[in-house]
Amino acid sequence: MNYYVYIYYDPTTNLPFYVGKGKGGRMYHHLKETIDTTDNKKKFNYINKLRKNGLEPIISIFKDN
Numbered sequence: 001m002n003y004y005v006y007i008y009y010d011p012t013t014n015l016p017f018y019v020g021k022g023k024g025g026r027m028y029h030h031l032k033e034t035i036d037t038t039d040n041k042k043k044f045n046y047i048n049k050l051r052k053n054g055l056e057p058i059i060s061i062f063k064d065n
Contacts, residue, residue, distance in 0.1 A: 002065040008043070009058040010050065018043045019062070027059055 006027040008018040018040075020027065030043060038044040050057055 004061050004065070005063040007060050007062050008047075009060065010046075011055050011058050012050075014058075017046050017057070027061070031056075 001023045003021060003023045004027075005019065005021050007016045008020075008030070009016050018030070020030075022029070030038075030047065033044055035041070035044060047057060
């Protein structure tokens with residue numbers, strides 16, 4: 001399985017707020033985190049702020065393999 005670099009964008013500004021590396025479904029893992037399971041509270045709070053406004057982050061693969 002190949003690794004990839006993914007980016008989370010704010011849908012209101014189209015600016016990136018998180019960049020990660022993963023394989024498989026890793027890029028969606030952050031959407032299921034809780035305050036107790038996250039290792040990045042800033043990212044977690046940003047996603048929650050978007051969700052409180054009825055929005056979801058835009059997730060894009062920047063580089064594959």
